[in-house]
Amino acid sequence: MIYKVLKKQNNSEMCFVCGIHNESGLNTSYYELENNQLIGVFKGHDVHQSYPERMHGGIVTALLDETIGRAVQTLDENIWGVTVEITVRFVKPVPLDQVLYTVGYVTNMRSRMFEGEGYVCNTDKEILATAKAKYFIQHVDKIVSDIDFVREQWIYVDDAKDSEVKSFDLPK
Numbered sequence: 001m002i003y004k005v006l007k008k009q010n011n012s013e014m015c016f017v018c019g020i021h022n023e024s025g026l027n028t029s030y031y032e033l034e035n036n037q038l039i040g041v042f043k044g045h046d047v048h049q050s051y052p053e054r055m056h057g058g059i060v061t062a063l064l065d066e067t068i069g070r071a072v073q074t075l076d077e078n079i080w081g082v083t084v085e086i087t088v089r090f091v092k093p094v095p096l097d098q099v100l101y102t103v104g105y106v107t108n109m110r111s112r113m114f115e116g117e118g119y120v121c122n123t124d125k126e127i128l129a130t131a132k133a134k135y136f137i138q139h140v141d142k143i144v145s146d147i148d149f150v151r152e153q154w155i156y157v158d159d160a161k162d163s164e165v166k167s168f169d170l171p172k
């Protein structure tokens with residue numbers, strides 16, 4: 001089913017998954033969809049491998065962790081959380097050097113915790129990994145206490161190719 005992109009989410013400076021200045025990172029771009037799901041577009045490279053041509057499972061986990069954690073901001077951009085639990089199922093090898101998608105959404109929202117699910121898929125909509133995760137809600141100033149993170153390191157990146165990203169056809 002096809003969903004419209006409503007908004008691009010910010011990137012951070014140095015996060016492994018979305019940091020624009022993290023040269024070893026995945027440099028993921030995130031887009032909020034009209035169904036309150038979040039889609040990330042990324043490409044892994046040799047530095048992210050486990051066995052040759054296969055992304056490391058720990059990196060796939062980091063990607064799913066970030067994606068589900070960010071999905072809460074499709075509901076309210078002022079909610080931030082830290083991961084307390086994540087379970088990942090590695091369904092098929094996650095390949096390197098090709099564009100892939102990661103999708104996340106919230107399944108249960110409470111006053112101090114939220115839970116969500118997500119998956120990684122390829123452009124043929126094959127599911128490569130799935131995850132369920134739980135997050136403890138905290139004020140961003142408590143998560144990052146030594147700098148004003150949102151003002152200093154939470155950056156809107158206006159990428160020329162974003163204007164071409166208008167909708168996504170999700171597998172589920």
Ligand SMILES: CCCCCCCC(=O)SCCNC(=O)CCNC(=O)[C@H](O)C(C)(C)COP(=O)(O)OP(=O)(O)OC[C@H]1O[C@@H](n2cnc3c(N)ncnc32)[C@H](O)[C@@H]1OP(=O)(O)O
Nearest residue numbers: 065066067068069070073080081082083084085134136138
């Ligand atoms: C937009 C950007 C999105 C980014 C997404 C990526 C997020 C990340 O990767 S964050 C990095 C990884 N995670 C972390 O660093 C978290 C580290 N852990 C912590 O900081 C602490 O354990 C923290 C803050 C979660 C809780 O600690 P603390 O405040 O001392 O509270 P604590 O008393 O242990 O627990 C608070 C409540 O949460 C509950 N709780 C804690 N962990 C869990 C859990 N895994 N499952 C269920 N409940 C839990 C406790 O039972 C307790 O409940 P109650 O008050 O009802 O008894």
